[in-house]
Amino acid sequence: MLAVLESVAVAGSAAAQEQAPAKRSVQVSAQPRENRDFERPHGVVEFGIGMLALPDARLCGGAGCDVGDLSLEVDAWPLFRASPSFAVGAGLTLALTPIQDVPQRNTRFQRDHSRRYFLVEGIGRYYPLHGQELEAWIGVSTGLVVVSDNFRTASQDPDQIIIGSNSANIATEGLSLGLAAGITFGVSEQVQVGGTLRVANWFLPATQEAITFGEEASLANRVTMLNLALTVAYHGR
Numbered sequence: 001m002l003a004v005l006e007s008v009a010v011a012g013s014a015a016a017q018e019q020a021p022a023k024r025s026v027q028v029s030a031q032p033r034e035n036r037d038f039e040r041p042h043g044v045v046e047f048g049i050g051m052l053a054l055p056d057a058r059l060c061g062g063a064g065c066d067v068g069d070l071s072l073e074v075d076a077w078p079l080f081r082a083s084p085s086f087a088v089g090a091g092l093t094l095a096l097t098p099i100q101d102v103p104q105r106n107t108r109f110q111r112d113h114s115r116r117y118f119l120v121e122g123i124g125r126y127y128p129l130h131g132q133e134l135e136a137w138i139g140v141s142t143g144l145v146v147v148s149d150n151f152r153t154a155s156q157d158p159d160q161i162i163i164g165s166n167s168a169n170i171a172t173e174g175l176s177l178g179l180a181a182g183i184t185f186g187v188s189e190q191v192q193v194g195g196t197l198r199v200a201n202w203f204l205p206a207t208q209e210a211i212t213f214g215e216e217a218s219l220a221n222r223v224t225m226l227n228l229a230l231t232v233a234y235h236g237r
Contacts, residue, residue: 038130043236044079044087048196050229052095052117059218060208061102061113071095071117075229079123084130087137093119093227102218111151115218118146119176132186135194138179145176145202147219151211172217174204182231190235198227 052073058065072095079089095117102113121143129136152167178200184192202223208216 038081038084039237041080041082044077044081044089044233045236046077046079046231046233048075048077048229048231049073050075050196050227052093053226054223055226057219057223058221059100059102059115060216060220061218066100066102069098069100071098073117073227073229075227077123079125081235085127087125087127088123089125090120090122090143091141093117093121111153111215113215113218114150114152116148116150118148120144121176123180125180125182132189134183134185135192136181136183138181140178141180141198141200142175142177145174145204147172147174147204147217149215149218151215168211168215170209170211170215170217172204172209172219174202176200176202176225178225184231184233190237192233192235194231194233196227196229196231198225198229200225200227 050073052071054069056067057069058067059069073093075091075093077089077091079087081087098115098117102115121141123139123141125137125139127135127137149170149172150167151169178198180196180198182194182196184194186192202219202225204220204223206221208218208220210216
């Protein structure tokens with residue numbers, strides 16, 4: 001009887017030893033599965049195309065002011081993804097096709113006016129939802145905004161001679177401070193597509209710079225900027 005009990009005890013101990021490595025192997029294999037979507041810090045390059053709107057902008061010229069502007073924009077953002085939840089980087093935004101012109105007074109020389117928007121910003125992002133299939137983020141951005149007004153003589157009186165260049169440019173510089181949010185969907189291990197929404201305030205000089213012909217910068221003071229864009233991002237995992 002004693003021999004039977006000893007054999008049962010030995011068998012139970014052997015079974016317990018066989019089960020223990022199995023449990024450890026499950027725990028070890030679970031860790032790579034959790035980090036499968038983020039193996040290490042890496043670089044990201046994101047490109048966007050969308051619309052940039054200035055709903056409360058007062059665009060002023062020699063003959064008065066108009067309110068609001070809209071332009072097609074393109075942007076690029078190199079980022080460093082430090083962890084699954086955080087990323088930092090910088091970006092460039094160009095808006096080259098504003099639809100709103102400023103009222104110009106009549107002058108002896110007819111002048112054409114064009115305007116461009118240029119931003120250089122830093123950004124920090126927090127990802128409350130992250131993974132290869134779906135990610136969502138919120139962030140803050142700040143940087144430099146430049147509003148470029150170009151004035152060019154459209155036609156010349158043959159009896160008059162203009163000395164020097166027939167065009168002039170006014171660059172109005174200010175601070176941009178805003179919030180951003182985005183969502184992306186993974187189409188492969190490296191590529192994501194999605195969209196972003198940015199809301200910012202531009203803080204421009206209160207007085208408008210003027211040039212020789214009496215033309216002035218078209219924007220001043222605080223301006224609200226809205227930007228909605230479609231994006232594609234490449235992750236260097």
